[in-house]
Amino acid sequence: MSFGAVMTRDVPVNKVEPKESAIKISNLRKVFERKGEEIEAIKGIDLDIKEGEFVSIVGPSGCGKSTFLHIVGGFIERTSGVVSVRGEEVGKPAPDRGMMFQESTLFPWRKVYDNVAWGLEVQKFPKVEIKERVEYFLKLVGLWEFKDNLPSELSGGMRQRVSLARVLAFDPKVLLMDEPFGALDSQTRETMQVELQRIWSESKKSVIFVTHDIEEAVYLSDYVVILTKRPSVVKEILKIDLPRPRDVSIRKSYEFIDYRNHIWDLLHEEENVKSIGGRSNAK
Numbered sequence: 001m002s003f004g005a006v007m008t009r010d011v012p013v014n015k016v017e018p019k020e021s022a023i024k025i026s027n028l029r030k031v032f033e034r035k036g037e038e039i040e041a042i043k044g045i046d047l048d049i050k051e052g053e054f055v056s057i058v059g060p061s062g063c064g065k066s067t068f069l070h071i072v073g074g075f076i077e078r079t080s081g082v083v084s085v086r087g088e089e090v091g092k093p094a095p096d097r098g099m100m101f102q103e104s105t106l107f108p109w110r111k112v113y114d115n116v117a118w119g120l121e122v123q124k125f126p127k128v129e130i131k132e133r134v135e136y137f138l139k140l141v142g143l144w145e146f147k148d149n150l151p152s153e154l155s156g157g158m159r160q161r162v163s164l165a166r167v168l169a170f171d172p173k174v175l176l177m178d179e180p181f182g183a184l185d186s187q188t189r190e191t192m193q194v195e196l197q198r199i200w201s202e203s204k205k206s207v208i209f210v211t212h213d214i215e216e217a218v219y220l221s222d223y224v225v226i227l228t229k230r231p232s233v234v235k236e237i238l239k240i241d242l243p244r245p246r247d248v249s250i251r252k253s254y255e256f257i258d259y260r261n262h263i264w265d266l267l268h269e270e271e272n273v274k275s276i277g278g279r280s281n282a283k
């Protein structure tokens, strides 16, 4: 990632080779219109996310995180600025950008296998390839043995894993995740974070991950982008120099707590900070 003001904390830094840009955002601005009134959600965001990076976005409630993600996904039009994915300017939604939401978007009447196969069928993939992909990704998320179950027969965490398999089956270049674990209980959420870290490290996708949970952001990310209150700009970009793979016990380390507290302080400086959720409020 490269930006104007990247902050690193006082922890060891591994030297890495410069990487290609996966997602470039310059001067992004978004103004909504509601009943003749203008609502400026995003004032100006600049980011350069490199291939394979995991970047979380945190910020006060209503600062424009979801709007930002939906613009990168091509679901919402930007007012001005440039958004490109691997050199191509973002227009409409496309399979190279996989999107995952807080609530499972699985079809309740389709079995797990058929839910994961659905998008590939719509895109007219050959049957043999569909089978290969569905099997591979259901095994990756650990749910192959549930392929014949309906979503209603699974737990919330399992449903989100199926949603993840469905997104990954398209082999998108980037993954856009909007609070994907927000509706899960804390135990399941932690399990999902560990799973996501493993899947991300195996699949090498670039990820933008929106969350209210500061610890989740620190645990998963290479960088955490902290937005200001609306109309949002980037307040700080924090590089998370914790070794990978990260065991859950890393949350108890001084470095982890230092990152968490720093983000908490930044968010606390912003108005509406009381509406920031997650365990980190218990500082």
Ligand SMILES: Nc1ncnc2c1ncn2[C@@H]1O[C@H](COP(=O)(O)OP(=O)(O)OP(=O)(O)O)[C@@H](O)[C@H]1O
Residues within 6 Å of the ligand: 032, 033, 034, 039, 041, 059, 060, 061, 062, 063, 064, 065, 066, 067, 068, 230
């Ligand atoms: N379609 C819309 N029309 C008008 N205003 C909108 C629309 N969508 C979002 N907004 C406004 O834009 C601002 C940013 O909303 P957004 O949902 O992106 O924030 P957020 O940071 O994701 O919020 P939260 O943390 O609560 O999920 C809010 O003030 C919201 O009311």
